[in-house]
Amino acid sequence: MKHLLNQKKTIPILKNIQDIDLVGYGKSIEIFKQVGNPKDVVKKFSLDKFSGSHAIGHTRMATESAITTDGSHPYSTGEDECLVHNGSLSNHNNLRRSLIKDGIEFKSQNDTEVAAGYISNSLKNKTSLKETLTNGLKDLDGFYTFITGTQKGFAVLRDEIACKPAVIAETKDYVAIASEFQAMAHLPDVNKADIYEPKPGIVYSWGS
Amino acid sequence: MNFDLSKKTLREVNSYLQNIDLKSNQRDFVIKNPLGNHALCAGLQDEIKVTIKGHVGYYCAGMNKKAEVTIEGNVGTGVAENMMSGLVHVKGNASQSAGATGQGGTLVIDGDASSRCGISMKGINIIVKGSVGHMSAFMAQSGNLVILGDADEYLGDSIYEAKIYCLGKVKSLGADCIEKEMNDKEIKHLSALLEAQNIKADPKKFKRYGSARSLYNFKIDNVSSY
Numbered sequence: 049m050k051h052l053l054n055q056k057k058t059i060p061i062l063k064n065i066q067d068i069d070l071v072g073y074g075k076s077i078e079i080f081k082q083v084g085n086p087k088d089v090v091k092k093f094s095l096d097k098f099s100g101s102h103a104i105g106h107t108r109m110a111t112e113s114a115i116t117t118d119g120s121h122p123y124s125t126g127e128d129e130c131l132v133h134n135g136s137l138s139n140h141n142n143l144r145r146s147l148i149k150d151g152i153e154f155k156s157q158n159d160t161e162v163a164a165g166y167i168s169n170s171l172k173n174k175t176s177l178k179e180t181l182t183n184g185l186k187d188l189d190g191f192y193t194f195i196t197g198t199q200k201g202f203a204v205l206r207d208e209i210a211c212k213p214a215v216i217a218e219t220k221d222y223v224a225i226a227s228e229f230q231a232m233a234h235l236p237d238v239n240k241a242d243i244y245e246p247k248p249g250i251v252y253s254w255g256s
Numbered sequence: 257m258n259f260d261l262s263k264k265t266l267r268e269v270n271s272y273l274q275n276i277d278l279k280s281n282q283r284d285f286v287i288k289n290p291l292g293n294h295a296l297c298a299g300l301q302d303e304i305k306v307t308i309k310g311h312v313g314y315y316c317a318g319m320n321k322k323a324e325v326t327i328e329g330n331v332g333t334g335v336a337e338n339m340m341s342g343l344v345h346v347k348g349n350a351s352q353s354a355g356a357t358g359q360g361g362t363l364v365i366d367g368d369a370s371s372r373c374g375i376s377m378k379g380i381n382i383i384v385k386g387s388v389g390h391m392s393a394f395m396a397q398s399g400n401l402v403i404l405g406d407a408d409e410y411l412g413d414s415i416y417e418a419k420i421y422c423l424g425k426v427k428s429l430g431a432d433c434i435e436k437e438m439n440d441k442e443i444k445h446l447s448a449l450l451e452a453q454n455i456k457a458d459p460k461k462f463k464r465y466g467s468a469r470s471l472y473n474f475k476i477d478n479v480s481s482y
Contacts, residue, residue, distance in 0.1 A: 210352070210370075210371050210389075210390075213332075213333060213351065213352070215332075215351070228292060228313055228314070228332055229292035229312075229313060229330065229332060230291065230292030230293065230313050231292075232292075233291040233311070234291070239310060239311070239329075243311065243330050243348070244349060244368075245349070245351055245352075245370045245389075247370075247389070247408075248371065248389075248390060
Protein backbone atom coordinates (compact mmCIF):
# COMPACT_ATOMS: atom_id res chain seq x y z
CA MET A 49 0.00 0.00 0.00
CA LYS A 50 2.25 2.74 -1.25
CA HIS A 51 0.70 6.13 -1.67
CA LEU A 52 2.68 8.95 -3.15
CA LEU A 53 -0.07 10.70 -4.97
CA ASN A 54 -1.05 14.14 -5.92
CA GLN A 55 -4.27 15.12 -4.16
CA LYS A 56 -6.04 16.19 -7.35
CA LYS A 57 -5.46 12.79 -8.94
CA THR A 58 -6.17 10.83 -5.78
CA ILE A 59 -9.80 11.75 -5.27
CA PRO A 60 -11.22 10.52 -8.61
CA ILE A 61 -9.28 7.24 -8.33
CA LEU A 62 -10.71 6.59 -4.88
CA LYS A 63 -14.26 7.19 -6.02
CA ASN A 64 -13.95 4.35 -8.54
CA ILE A 65 -11.99 1.83 -6.51
CA GLN A 66 -13.75 1.00 -3.29
CA ASP A 67 -11.13 -1.41 -1.96
CA ILE A 68 -8.42 1.21 -1.65
CA ASP A 69 -7.89 3.10 1.58
CA LEU A 70 -5.93 6.29 1.32
CA VAL A 71 -3.51 6.55 4.25
CA GLY A 72 -1.84 9.76 3.19
CA TYR A 73 -1.02 11.99 0.28
CA GLY A 74 1.55 14.55 -0.70
CA LYS A 75 4.85 14.96 -2.47
CA SER A 76 7.40 13.71 0.01
CA ILE A 77 6.01 11.83 3.00
CA GLU A 78 5.26 8.14 2.48
CA ILE A 79 3.19 6.16 4.93
CA PHE A 80 3.17 2.39 5.36
CA LYS A 81 0.96 0.52 7.79
CA GLN A 82 0.02 -3.06 8.38
CA VAL A 83 -0.99 -5.41 11.16
CA GLY A 84 1.76 -7.87 12.02
CA ASN A 85 5.16 -8.34 13.53
CA PRO A 86 7.22 -5.14 13.02
CA LYS A 87 10.10 -7.22 11.60
CA ASP A 88 7.83 -8.65 8.89
CA VAL A 89 6.27 -5.27 8.10
CA VAL A 90 9.71 -3.64 7.75
CA LYS A 91 10.80 -6.48 5.44
CA LYS A 92 7.63 -6.40 3.36
CA PHE A 93 7.95 -2.69 2.61
CA SER A 94 11.77 -2.91 2.19
CA LEU A 95 12.22 0.00 4.57
CA ASP A 96 15.99 -0.54 4.61
CA LYS A 97 16.13 0.72 1.02
CA PHE A 98 14.63 4.10 1.88
CA SER A 99 16.46 7.33 2.43
CA GLY A 100 15.30 10.78 3.46
CA SER A 101 15.63 13.52 6.03
CA HIS A 102 13.25 12.19 8.68
CA ALA A 103 11.37 9.00 9.52
CA ILE A 104 8.92 7.88 12.19
CA GLY A 105 8.20 4.30 13.24
CA HIS A 106 5.33 3.30 15.50
CA THR A 107 3.95 0.08 16.96
CA ARG A 108 0.62 0.29 18.70
CA MET A 109 -0.96 -1.24 21.76
CA ALA A 110 -4.63 -0.76 20.89
CA THR A 111 -6.79 0.97 23.49
CA GLU A 112 -9.23 3.34 21.79
CA SER A 113 -9.97 1.37 18.59
CA ALA A 114 -9.46 -2.11 17.13
CA ILE A 115 -6.23 -3.81 15.99
CA THR A 116 -6.57 -3.11 12.28
CA THR A 117 -4.54 -1.35 9.61
CA ASP A 118 -7.09 1.48 9.87
CA GLY A 119 -6.33 1.82 13.54
CA SER A 120 -2.57 1.98 12.98
CA HIS A 121 -0.44 5.07 13.18
CA PRO A 122 0.73 7.35 11.62
CA TYR A 123 -2.42 9.26 10.79
CA SER A 124 -2.34 11.70 7.97
CA THR A 125 -5.15 14.18 7.42
CA GLY A 126 -3.31 16.73 5.31
CA GLU A 127 -0.77 16.93 2.53
CA ASP A 128 2.64 15.65 3.66
CA GLU A 129 1.58 15.42 7.29
CA CYS A 130 1.68 12.58 9.74
CA LEU A 131 1.19 12.04 13.45
CA VAL A 132 2.00 9.25 15.88
CA HIS A 133 0.71 9.24 19.41
CA ASN A 134 1.37 7.44 22.66
CA GLY A 135 -1.55 8.01 24.99
CA SER A 136 -5.26 8.56 24.83
CA LEU A 137 -7.48 11.56 24.18
CA SER A 138 -10.71 12.03 26.10
CA ASN A 139 -12.38 14.83 24.12
CA HIS A 140 -11.91 13.35 20.64
CA ASN A 141 -15.62 12.90 19.90
CA ASN A 142 -16.47 16.57 20.48
CA LEU A 143 -13.38 17.73 18.66
CA ARG A 144 -14.09 15.41 15.69
CA ARG A 145 -17.57 16.93 15.32
CA SER A 146 -16.22 20.48 15.29
CA LEU A 147 -13.39 19.61 12.86
CA ILE A 148 -15.88 17.95 10.47
CA LYS A 149 -17.70 21.28 10.39
CA ASP A 150 -14.40 22.88 9.34
CA GLY A 151 -14.16 20.44 6.43
CA ILE A 152 -11.71 17.90 7.85
CA GLU A 153 -12.48 14.30 6.84
CA PHE A 154 -12.03 11.31 9.12
CA LYS A 155 -11.88 7.65 8.22
CA SER A 156 -11.83 5.96 11.60
CA GLN A 157 -13.12 6.28 15.14
CA ASN A 158 -9.56 6.59 16.40
CA ASP A 159 -8.63 9.40 18.81
CA THR A 160 -5.22 10.00 17.21
CA GLU A 161 -6.79 10.69 13.84
CA VAL A 162 -8.69 13.55 15.53
CA ALA A 163 -5.42 15.03 16.80
CA ALA A 164 -4.00 14.72 13.28
CA GLY A 165 -7.12 16.50 11.96
CA TYR A 166 -6.72 19.20 14.56
CA ILE A 167 -3.12 19.80 13.42
CA SER A 168 -4.09 19.79 9.70
CA ASN A 169 -6.88 22.26 10.34
CA SER A 170 -4.51 24.61 12.10
CA LEU A 171 -1.67 24.28 9.55
CA LYS A 172 -4.22 24.95 6.80
CA ASN A 173 -4.73 28.36 8.39
CA LYS A 174 -0.99 29.10 8.12
CA THR A 175 -0.33 28.60 11.82
CA SER A 176 3.19 27.22 12.38
CA LEU A 177 3.65 23.64 13.60
CA LYS A 178 5.10 24.89 16.88
CA GLU A 179 2.20 27.27 17.50
CA THR A 180 -0.30 24.59 16.45
CA LEU A 181 1.02 22.15 19.03
CA THR A 182 1.21 24.85 21.69
CA ASN A 183 -2.49 25.62 21.08
CA GLY A 184 -3.13 21.87 21.25
CA LEU A 185 -2.15 21.91 24.92
CA LYS A 186 -5.44 23.62 25.76
CA ASP A 187 -7.61 22.05 23.06
CA LEU A 188 -6.58 18.37 23.28
CA ASP A 189 -7.69 16.82 26.55
CA GLY A 190 -6.00 13.60 27.58
CA PHE A 191 -2.52 12.24 27.96
CA TYR A 192 -0.07 12.02 25.17
CA THR A 193 3.34 12.16 23.64
CA PHE A 194 2.95 13.28 20.03
CA ILE A 195 5.48 13.14 17.24
CA THR A 196 4.37 14.91 14.12
CA GLY A 197 6.13 15.18 10.79
CA THR A 198 5.66 17.56 7.88
CA GLN A 199 7.51 17.98 4.63
CA LYS A 200 9.92 20.39 6.30
CA GLY A 201 10.55 18.81 9.67
CA PHE A 202 9.13 17.28 12.80
CA ALA A 203 8.16 18.10 16.38
CA VAL A 204 7.53 16.36 19.69
CA LEU A 205 5.13 17.36 22.45
CA ARG A 206 4.23 15.78 25.80
CA ASP A 207 1.12 16.81 27.71
CA GLU A 208 1.59 18.81 30.88
CA ILE A 209 1.25 15.86 33.24
CA ALA A 210 3.76 13.90 31.13
CA CYS A 211 3.00 10.35 32.21
CA LYS A 212 3.86 9.10 28.71
CA PRO A 213 7.59 8.77 28.25
CA ALA A 214 9.92 10.28 25.66
CA VAL A 215 13.66 10.60 25.32
CA ILE A 216 15.67 12.65 22.84
CA ALA A 217 19.23 11.99 21.65
CA GLU A 218 21.00 14.72 19.73
CA THR A 219 24.34 14.50 17.97
CA LYS A 220 25.85 16.80 15.37
CA ASP A 221 24.54 14.42 12.69
CA TYR A 222 21.03 13.53 13.83
CA VAL A 223 18.17 13.89 16.27
CA ALA A 224 16.42 10.77 17.52
CA ILE A 225 13.28 10.62 19.64
CA ALA A 226 11.86 7.46 21.17
CA SER A 227 9.62 6.30 24.00
CA GLU A 228 12.65 4.77 25.66
CA PHE A 229 16.40 4.64 25.18
CA GLN A 230 16.35 0.95 24.26
CA ALA A 231 14.81 1.87 20.88
CA MET A 232 17.86 3.91 19.95
CA ALA A 233 20.60 1.98 21.75
CA HIS A 234 21.99 0.73 18.44
CA LEU A 235 22.23 4.10 16.67
CA PRO A 236 25.72 5.20 15.64
CA ASP A 237 27.55 7.25 18.29
CA VAL A 238 24.47 7.32 20.52
CA ASN A 239 26.63 6.95 23.61
CA LYS A 240 28.22 10.28 22.81
CA ALA A 241 24.85 11.96 22.13
CA ASP A 242 23.26 14.61 24.29
CA ILE A 243 20.42 12.60 25.81
CA TYR A 244 17.56 14.30 27.63
CA GLU A 245 13.88 14.02 28.33
CA PRO A 246 11.55 16.59 26.72
CA LYS A 247 9.88 18.69 29.38
CA PRO A 248 6.11 18.56 29.81
CA GLY A 249 4.03 21.02 27.80
CA ILE A 250 6.94 22.31 25.71
CA VAL A 251 7.11 21.87 21.94
CA TYR A 252 10.47 20.68 20.62
CA SER A 253 10.75 21.08 16.87
CA TRP A 254 13.36 20.65 14.17
CA GLY A 255 13.35 22.07 10.68
CA SER A 256 9.68 23.06 10.83
CA MET B 257 34.08 -9.83 37.05
CA ASN B 258 32.70 -8.51 33.77
CA PHE B 259 29.38 -9.09 32.07
CA ASP B 260 28.62 -8.06 28.50
CA LEU B 261 24.91 -7.62 27.84
CA SER B 262 25.45 -7.91 24.10
CA LYS B 263 26.60 -11.49 24.75
CA LYS B 264 24.65 -12.56 27.85
CA THR B 265 20.92 -12.24 28.46
CA LEU B 266 19.49 -9.82 30.99
CA ARG B 267 18.06 -12.77 32.93
CA GLU B 268 21.49 -14.44 33.18
CA VAL B 269 23.18 -11.29 34.47
CA ASN B 270 20.44 -10.38 36.95
CA SER B 271 20.13 -13.93 38.20
CA TYR B 272 23.89 -14.15 38.85
CA LEU B 273 23.93 -10.87 40.76
CA GLN B 274 20.81 -11.73 42.76
CA ASN B 275 22.25 -15.07 43.90
CA ILE B 276 25.83 -14.27 44.88
CA ASP B 277 27.81 -17.20 46.28
CA LEU B 278 28.94 -15.64 49.53
CA LYS B 279 31.72 -18.23 49.87
CA SER B 280 33.49 -16.69 46.90
CA ASN B 281 35.36 -13.41 47.28
CA GLN B 282 33.91 -11.90 44.13
CA ARG B 283 32.23 -8.63 45.14
CA ASP B 284 32.99 -6.27 42.24
CA PHE B 285 31.18 -6.45 38.93
CA VAL B 286 31.14 -4.44 35.72
CA ILE B 287 28.32 -4.59 33.19
CA LYS B 288 29.13 -3.49 29.64
CA ASN B 289 26.71 -2.68 26.81
CA PRO B 290 23.56 -2.25 28.94
CA LEU B 291 21.79 -1.06 25.73
CA GLY B 292 18.88 0.48 27.59
CA ASN B 293 17.74 -2.81 29.11
CA HIS B 294 15.03 -2.63 31.75
CA ALA B 295 15.19 -3.83 35.36
CA LEU B 296 18.94 -4.26 35.24
CA CYS B 297 20.33 -4.97 38.73
CA ALA B 298 16.82 -5.09 40.19
CA GLY B 299 16.46 -7.04 43.42
CA LEU B 300 20.13 -7.18 44.47
CA GLN B 301 20.44 -8.13 48.11
CA ASP B 302 24.08 -8.52 48.99
CA GLU B 303 26.94 -6.15 49.71
CA ILE B 304 28.39 -6.02 46.21
CA LYS B 305 29.56 -3.25 43.92
CA VAL B 306 28.24 -3.06 40.37
CA THR B 307 29.31 -0.54 37.75
CA ILE B 308 27.16 -0.24 34.64
CA LYS B 309 28.96 1.27 31.66
CA GLY B 310 26.30 3.01 29.61
CA HIS B 311 22.63 3.99 29.49
CA VAL B 312 19.98 1.78 31.07
CA GLY B 313 16.19 1.46 30.83
CA TYR B 314 13.44 1.43 33.44
CA TYR B 315 13.59 0.35 37.10
CA CYS B 316 17.36 -0.02 37.26
CA ALA B 317 18.48 -1.21 40.71
CA GLY B 318 14.88 -1.35 41.91
CA MET B 319 14.25 -2.91 45.33
CA ASN B 320 17.98 -2.71 46.04
CA LYS B 321 19.26 -4.00 49.37
CA LYS B 322 22.85 -3.37 50.49
CA ALA B 323 24.40 -3.25 47.00
CA GLU B 324 26.24 -0.24 45.58
CA VAL B 325 25.26 0.31 41.97
CA THR B 326 26.92 2.99 39.82
CA ILE B 327 25.48 3.84 36.42
CA GLU B 328 27.91 5.58 34.07
CA GLY B 329 25.15 6.92 31.86
CA ASN B 330 21.48 7.90 31.97
CA VAL B 331 18.67 5.93 33.56
CA GLY B 332 15.04 5.46 32.52
CA THR B 333 11.90 5.67 34.64
CA GLY B 334 11.96 4.49 38.27
CA VAL B 335 15.66 4.10 39.04
CA ALA B 336 16.11 2.63 42.55
CA GLU B 337 12.35 2.39 42.98
CA ASN B 338 11.43 0.89 46.32
CA MET B 339 15.09 0.71 47.36
CA MET B 340 15.51 -0.65 50.89
CA SER B 341 19.19 0.15 51.57
CA GLY B 342 22.53 0.56 49.80
CA LEU B 343 23.63 3.19 47.32
CA VAL B 344 22.64 3.90 43.73
CA HIS B 345 24.71 6.53 41.92
CA VAL B 346 23.62 7.80 38.50
CA LYS B 347 26.34 9.74 36.73
CA GLY B 348 24.05 11.04 33.97
CA ASN B 349 20.40 12.16 33.96
CA ALA B 350 17.46 10.27 35.39
CA SER B 351 14.01 9.96 33.86
CA GLN B 352 10.73 10.11 35.76
CA SER B 353 9.93 8.81 39.24
CA ALA B 354 13.54 8.37 40.35
CA GLY B 355 13.65 6.77 43.80
CA ALA B 356 9.87 6.24 43.84
CA THR B 357 8.58 4.70 47.09
CA GLY B 358 12.20 4.21 48.25
CA GLN B 359 12.28 3.02 51.84
CA GLY B 360 15.98 3.46 52.64
CA GLY B 361 19.48 3.82 51.28
CA THR B 362 20.78 6.68 49.15
CA LEU B 363 20.18 7.63 45.53
CA VAL B 364 22.61 10.17 44.06
CA ILE B 365 21.96 11.68 40.63
CA ASP B 366 24.79 13.78 39.19
CA GLY B 367 22.66 15.23 36.37
CA ASP B 368 18.98 16.19 36.31
CA ALA B 369 16.02 14.12 37.39
CA SER B 370 12.76 14.64 35.52
CA SER B 371 9.15 14.64 36.75
CA ARG B 372 7.99 13.09 40.02
CA CYS B 373 11.43 12.47 41.48
CA GLY B 374 10.95 10.91 44.93
CA ILE B 375 7.22 10.29 44.46
CA SER B 376 5.83 8.60 47.57
CA MET B 377 9.32 8.23 49.07
CA LYS B 378 9.25 6.45 52.39
CA GLY B 379 12.65 6.96 53.99
CA ILE B 380 15.17 7.06 51.15
CA ASN B 381 17.71 9.88 50.80
CA ILE B 382 17.74 11.32 47.29
CA ILE B 383 20.42 13.81 46.27
CA VAL B 384 20.08 15.44 42.86
CA LYS B 385 23.03 17.57 41.81
CA GLY B 386 21.10 19.05 38.90
CA SER B 387 17.43 20.04 38.78
CA VAL B 388 14.20 18.09 39.29
CA GLY B 389 11.08 18.04 37.13
CA HIS B 390 7.51 18.85 38.12
CA MET B 391 5.64 17.19 40.98
CA SER B 392 8.80 15.98 42.68
CA ALA B 393 8.34 14.57 46.19
CA PHE B 394 4.61 14.11 45.44
CA MET B 395 3.01 12.47 48.51
CA ALA B 396 6.49 11.96 49.97
CA GLN B 397 6.13 10.31 53.35
CA SER B 398 9.60 10.34 54.90
CA GLY B 399 13.26 10.65 53.97
CA ASN B 400 15.16 13.55 52.42
CA LEU B 401 15.16 15.03 48.93
CA VAL B 402 18.17 17.31 48.43
CA ILE B 403 18.23 19.36 45.21
CA LEU B 404 21.30 21.37 44.27
CA GLY B 405 19.67 22.85 41.15
CA ASP B 406 16.11 24.08 40.62
CA ALA B 407 12.72 22.45 41.02
CA ASP B 408 9.83 22.66 38.54
CA GLU B 409 6.15 23.20 39.39
CA TYR B 410 4.25 21.72 42.35
CA LEU B 411 7.23 20.64 44.43
CA GLY B 412 6.13 18.53 47.39
CA ASP B 413 2.45 18.33 46.43
CA SER B 414 0.43 16.57 49.18
CA ILE B 415 3.63 15.88 51.08
CA TYR B 416 3.62 14.05 54.43
CA GLU B 417 6.73 14.10 56.59
CA ALA B 418 9.59 13.93 54.08
CA LYS B 419 12.02 16.86 54.03
CA ILE B 420 12.98 18.78 50.90
CA TYR B 421 16.10 20.96 50.72
CA CYS B 422 16.61 23.03 47.57
CA LEU B 423 19.55 25.27 46.70
CA GLY B 424 18.13 26.73 43.48
CA LYS B 425 14.82 28.22 42.45
CA VAL B 426 11.50 26.50 43.06
CA LYS B 427 9.00 27.26 40.30
CA SER B 428 6.03 26.58 42.55
CA LEU B 429 5.05 24.53 45.58
CA GLY B 430 2.30 21.93 45.47
CA ALA B 431 -0.76 21.69 47.73
CA ASP B 432 0.04 21.76 51.43
CA CYS B 433 3.79 22.21 50.88
CA ILE B 434 5.37 25.25 52.55
CA GLU B 435 8.78 26.72 53.16
CA LYS B 436 10.05 25.89 56.64
CA GLU B 437 12.66 27.32 58.96
CA MET B 438 16.26 26.31 58.25
CA ASN B 439 17.43 26.21 61.88
CA ASP B 440 20.72 24.86 63.31
CA LYS B 441 19.33 21.37 63.67
CA GLU B 442 18.30 21.31 59.99
CA ILE B 443 21.64 22.74 58.85
CA LYS B 444 23.43 20.00 60.78
CA HIS B 445 21.14 17.35 59.32
CA LEU B 446 21.70 18.59 55.75
CA SER B 447 25.48 18.92 56.33
CA ALA B 448 25.66 15.26 57.23
CA LEU B 449 23.74 14.28 54.08
CA LEU B 450 26.04 16.35 51.87
CA GLU B 451 29.25 15.28 53.58
CA ALA B 452 28.35 11.62 53.27
CA GLN B 453 28.51 12.08 49.49
CA ASN B 454 31.51 14.45 49.50
CA ILE B 455 29.39 17.27 48.10
CA LYS B 456 30.81 20.73 48.63
CA ALA B 457 27.82 23.00 49.07
CA ASP B 458 26.95 25.44 51.84
CA PRO B 459 23.99 23.98 53.74
CA LYS B 460 23.06 27.45 55.01
CA LYS B 461 22.17 28.51 51.45
CA PHE B 462 19.47 25.85 51.06
CA LYS B 463 15.79 26.44 51.66
CA ARG B 464 13.74 23.78 53.35
CA TYR B 465 10.22 22.71 52.38
CA GLY B 466 7.80 20.39 54.07
CA SER B 467 4.18 19.74 54.94
CA ALA B 468 1.86 22.40 56.33
CA ARG B 469 0.02 19.39 57.80
CA SER B 470 -3.37 20.83 56.93
CA LEU B 471 -4.22 18.28 54.23
CA TYR B 472 -3.59 14.90 55.77
CA ASN B 473 -4.84 15.58 59.29
CA PHE B 474 -8.48 15.05 60.03
CA LYS B 475 -10.13 18.31 61.03
CA ILE B 476 -13.39 18.36 62.95
CA ASP B 477 -14.40 21.51 61.00
CA ASN B 478 -14.52 19.41 57.83
CA VAL B 479 -16.67 16.63 59.25
CA SER B 480 -19.69 17.61 57.17
CA SER B 481 -17.66 17.11 53.99
CA TYR B 482 -17.30 13.38 54.54
